[in-house]
Amino acid sequence: MPQRNKVILLIEDNQDDVELTLRAFKKNAINDEVVIARDGQEAVDYLFGEGAYEGRDPSQTPRVVLLDLKIPRLSGLEVLRRVRADERTRRTPVVILTSSKEESDLVQGYDLGANSYVRKPVDFNVFVEAARSLGRYWLLLNETPKET
Amino acid sequence: MELETRRMNSVDAPISPIRILVVDDRPENFLVMEAVFSGTDYELVQALSGPEALEKVRGGDFAVILMDAQMPKMDGFETARRIRNDIKNHKIPIIFITAIDREQHYVHRAYEVGAIDFIFKPLDAYVLQSKVALLVELYRKDRQLKQSELRGRHDFLENALDASVAINEKQQVVFWNQQAEKIFGYTKAEALGQIMANLIVPRPLREAHQQGMAHFLKTGQGPILGRRIEVTALRKNGSEFPIELTISALASEDGWLFYSFIRDITNRRxxxxxxxxxxxxxxxxxxxxxxxxxxxxxxxxxxxxxxxxxxxxxxxxxxxxxxxxxxxxxxxxxxxxxxxxxxxxxxxxxxxxxxxxxxxxxxxxxxxxxxxxxxxxxxxxxxxxxxxxxLHDQKEAQETLRRTHDELEHLVQERTIALTSANHELESFSYSVSHDLRTPLRAIAGFSQALEEDYGKVLDQEALHYLRRIRSGTERMANLIDDLLGLSRISRTPMSRQELDLSAMVKEVTEELRAEQPGRAVTFVIQPDVRAFADAGLCLVILENLLHNAWKYTSKHAEARIEFGFFEQDGEKIYFVRDDGAGFAMEYANRLFGAFQRLHTEEEFSGSGIGLATVRRVVHRHGGRIWAEAALEQGATFYWTLEPKEKLDAAAE
Known part of the structure; x- marks a missing residue:
């Protein structure tokens, strides 16, 4: 059974993108709670219950992590590496969200275990469409494997 | 037989007659003598005085001398004495003829000077004939003996390796061997009895030769005798040549004989x-x-x-x-x-x-x-x-060269590092462009849309129009950024060439185009099985760009035709994409391939102006050329070449 109380972790430093992403979710009726991390370190703290998130239960993993690669402090790829390296979080779906079209990002992202890759298009309609398919796939169909 | 012939030739060929010298101051007495010896084959030689007799004896050989004792000035005794003293090897028997008296005194005197007999006048012809006959007989015998001696010597010399020539005191050739025949060109028969100097001594040297001979005969001294000397000789054909020779003088009964050994030293010279x-x-x-x-x-x-x-x-x-x-x-x-x-x-x-x-x-x-x-x-x-x-300068130059080379190497290294870092910067620049330029665009586009969606009802038409203009501006900017990134990526992507089926690639692109705009009436003519040896990704960039352009620039025509194929010219494969669309004026053809160069307004045909620059860069990376032909509203054809595989293979070797 999918865990309904789970959150979407959006790792994004750009306020514009945060707002547009939230708007796209809203337009697609994705009403899950969205936790926003403004940099890599904050994201890691959240995920592992450290720093500002001291005491948070790391076993309560997000339904999906939307990860911008170009973020301050710890880079997106580093966050991904740590997520995949930790037994508690390694099954959490991570979708790379980036404006980059650079192949090297994509390849490294997949190498580090990203589940998907969404390029943030300039055309907001296209982005809304991307958010829709994202929601459909990762939030509804692609259910996280149960802990055994 | 042959031996016999040779002997005949080598012995003194002109058999000289028996000569008798009659010395008498009265010519009538000579006539008497001729009468006395008329029945013989003797040759009588007349001398009218003592000096004349001496001269005759010097000049020739005589079997007997008949000497008148009483002559004016030099009498018979004096003449005989002179002959004995002057003439070497003188052995000619002298018979004194005298009418004076038969005194013992005379007779003794005659014998002292070499007389062997006396005949008293009046002459008894028979006695004279008998005495002379006896002496002639002795002379003949003697001569035969000498000739046989000579013959032995000549046999010996005949086959000598050197030419051998002998002459007598009168310079007549008395011997001429085979080698002499060979080097001088005269046969024995031609040479024997001839004056040697006339045959083989060059004219300018003859006088010296004569003088040398005369000097020797007079004094018995010859500075050239017994030494090797080198002189010039004459051949029968008139040519001169260098010889080396030695001369020996041999005394004989007939006076001196001069033997020479002669060697042709032309080759040695x-x-x-x-x-x-x-x-x-x-x-x-x-x-x-x-x-x-x-x-x-x-x-x-x-x-x-x-x-x-x-x-x-x-x-x-x-x-x-x-x-x-x-x-x-x-x-x-x-x-x-x-x-x-x-x-x-x-x-x-x-x-x-x-x-x-x-x-x-x-x-x-x-x-x-x-x-x-x-x-x-x-x-x-x-x-x-x-x-x-x-080598000094060369060595120094080498040293300089080596140093320059090192410096150059160093410079290349520095440049490589600089280039690498520049490339690196370019990459991070591209990355930034991709990320950072797009982010504000996204905000502009996104919030414009949000504004339109959320407040569209309270905005008038003009405000809505402005919002749409803002959004379309952001879209174009986004496309520009993408194309620019593409252009820079073309140069950075590593190439890997392979055998490609361009026809198949073209077909895929055209299918995509049709799928995007299914309503268009465009005929594609694709030459089948067009192949190239090139990088697949980059080649796709060429084909996509050119075909998209062709598709785009035919869009204003109700029907269009787009062709792809190749032909060979001067052994080179030339690929082409041809359309019958809007075309362009050829005067602008040189601006086609520059970045941001456009020949059409955005309203006519949209585009970033980077596509053909990208295509040209791909073609250049493949060692090829690209050019276009077009006319306004007559369509355009883009041609390009790629470096052929054979050339790459040759270069790799």
Whole structure:
């Protein structure tokens, strides 16, 4: 059974993108709670219950992590590496969200275990469409494997 | 038989008659003598005085002399005495004829001067005939004996390797062997009895020859006798040639015989001249040569060096000879120099060696020396000959070159590092462009749309129009950024060439185009199986761009035709994409391939102006060329080439 109380972790430093992403979710009726991390370190703290998130239960993993690669402090790829390296979080779906079209990002992202890759298009309609398919796939169909 | 013939030829061929000299001051007495000996084959020779008799005796051989005792001035006794004293080997029997008296005194006197008999006048013809006949007989016998001696000698000389010629005192040829026939061109028959000088002594030398003969006959001294002398001789055909000869004088019953051995030394002379000439030429060339040349003898000692060497060292030949040359060798190089030279010398091998030699100005300069053993005409080792070239400047140039090369290498390394870092910067720049330029665009586009969606109802038409203009501006900017990134990626992507089916690739692109705009009536004509050896991704960039352009620029025509194919020209494959669309004026063709160059307004045809620049970059990376032909509203054709596989393969080897 999918865990309904789970959150979407959006790792994004750009306020514009945060707002547009939230708007796209809203337009697609994705009403899950969205936790926003403004940099890599904050994201890691959240995920592992450290720093500002001291005491948070790391076993309560997000339904999906939307990860911008170009973020301050710890880079997106580093966050991904740590997520995949930790037994508690390694099954959490991570979708790379980036404006980059650079192949090297994509390849490294997949190498580090990203589940998907969404390029943030300039055309907001296209982005809304991307958010829709994202929601459909990762939030509804692609259910996280149960802990055994 | 042959032997017999030869003997006949070699013996004094003109059998001389028996000659009798009649010395009498009264000519009528000679007539008497002729009458007395009219029944014989004797040849009577008249002498009217003592001196004349002497002359006749000198000039010829006589069996008997009949001497009148009483003559004016030089009488018979005096004449006989002179003959005995003057004429060498004189053995001619003299019969005195006298009418004076028969005194013992006379008779004794006659015998003292060599008379062998007396005949008293009046003459008894019979007695005279008998006495003379007896003496002639003796003479004949004697002559036969001498001739057989001569014959033996001549047989011996006949086959000598050298030419052998003999003449008598009268210079008549009395012997002429086979080799003489060969070198002078006269046969025995032609030569015997002839005056030798007329045959084989060149005209300018004849007088000297005569004088020499006369001198010898007079004094018995001949400075040229018994020595090897070299003179010029004459052949029958008139040509002159050098000979070496020795002459010996042999006394004989008939007076002196002069035997000569003659050798044709034409070849030897030629050889000597050649050697002399070659030696002279060697020295001349060696002295003219701009390299230093040296020669050593069997003892490793220098025997000669050329002017160039002497100019270099500023020393004299005498100073350099022997071991003198080693004085100028740099002390650090001397031992090695002598060792290499000595070893090569022992083994008779060629050698090369570099060493420093002091120049006239005191500077030690690097020389490259080469030497090779010398062998004389008998293949006997005779030393070494060699050369030295001044390598100093070359060596310094090499050193400079090496240093320059190192510097260059260093520079290349620096540049490579700079280039690598520039590339790196470019990459991070591209990355930034991709990320950072797009982010604000996204905000502009996104919030414009949000504004339109959320507040569209309270905005008037003009405000809504502005919002749409803002959004379309952001879209174009986004496309520009993407294309620019694409262009820079073309240069950075590593290439990997492979065999490609361009026709298949074109087909895929055209299918995509049709799928995007299914309503268009476009006919694609794709030449099947067009192949290329190129990078797949980059080739796709070419085809996509050109086909998209063709698709785009035919969009204003109700029907269109787009072709792809290739043809060969001058052994080169030329690919093309042709459309029948809007085309362009050829005067702008040169602007086609520059970035951001557009020949149409955005309203006519949208585009970033980067597509063809990208295509050109791909073509250039493949070592090819690209060009276009077009006319307004007549369509456009883009041609390009790619470096063929054969050329790449050849370059790889």
């Amino acid at each position: 030629k050889k000597e001249n050649l050697i002399r000439e070659s030696e002279r030429r060697f020295r001349l060339m060696a002295d003219m040569a701009p390299v230093m040349i040296w020669v050593t003898g069997r003892d490793q000692h220098c025997t000669w060096c050329n002017q160039c060497w002497l100019d270099f060292t500023g020393r004299t030949l005498e100073q350099e000879k022997g071991t003198g040359w080693a004085d100028g060798v740099h002390p650090e190089d001397l031992e090695r120099c002598l060792e290499i030279y000595g070893k090569a010398f022992e083994e008779r091998r060629d050698f090369t060696l570099e060493y420093r030699l002091r120049r006239h100005d005191g500077q030690y300069r690097w020389l490259l020396a080469r030497g090779t053993p010398l062998y004389d005409e008998n293949d006997e080792f005779s030393g070494y000959v060699g050369s030295c070239v001044d």
